[in-house]
Amino acid sequence: MALVRWEPFREFEMEPFREFGSLQREMNRLFDSLSPRTGGNGGMAFVPAAELQETPEAIHLKLEVPGMEAKDLDVQVTSEAVAISGERKSETKTEEKGVTRSEFRYGSFRRVIPLPTRIQHENVQANYQNGVLTLTLPKAEEEKNKVVKVNIG
Structure with missing residues (x-):
């Protein structure tokens, strides 16, 4: 065979x-x-990945926005949602054997993330490091102590 x-x-x-x-x-x-796409190819916007974690005291939100600086981000918070927008503008140039290669990345995004519970939007803490935006959103006092009575059939 x-x-x-x-x-x-x-x-x-x-x-x-x-x-x-x-x-x-x-x-x-x-x-x-x-x-x-995660660049700006074809004029398409990118959508950054997000991670939401809830604790008894706060909601922790992480958003991946690599290649951006903190000044390029706009974060707006209400008691029920977080709106994050930004614009990426980056250029890389490499030169090898007399040939220059240049690559541009442009793109903007806007993402609104509804929150599972009301927060104290005046006390939000933000940190941006290594392309990751981290928000700590403390829960409203009435949400922390909220007790719901459940009626049994």
């Missing part, structure tokens, strides 16, 4: 299958244009 290497794209070169190769390239192009 001889081993034969299967090359699926080679089959597309045959006349009846040529249209499938073209269709596959068009579908790949379509999915590439719809996928979210």
Whole structure:
């Protein structure tokens, strides 16, 4: 028995299958244009990842915004939600063997995150370090001591 290497794209070169190769390239192009990007390619905005953790005293929110500086971020807090927006503008240049390569990344985002409980929006603490924005949102006093009576059927 001889081993034969299967090359699926080679089959597309045959006349009846040529249209499938073209269709596959068009579908790949379509999915590439719809996928979210973390740069600014094609004018698409990026959506930073967020992590929300609740403790008895506060809500802790972390947001990944690499490549940005604290001055590029705008954080607005109400007692029920956090709105974070920013704009990324970065450029990297490398030179190797007399060839300069330059890459630009632009993009803006706005994300509104509803909070599971009311907070003291006047006492929010923020820290930005290594591309991670961390917010500590202390809970409102009435939420900390809130007791709900449950009626049993």
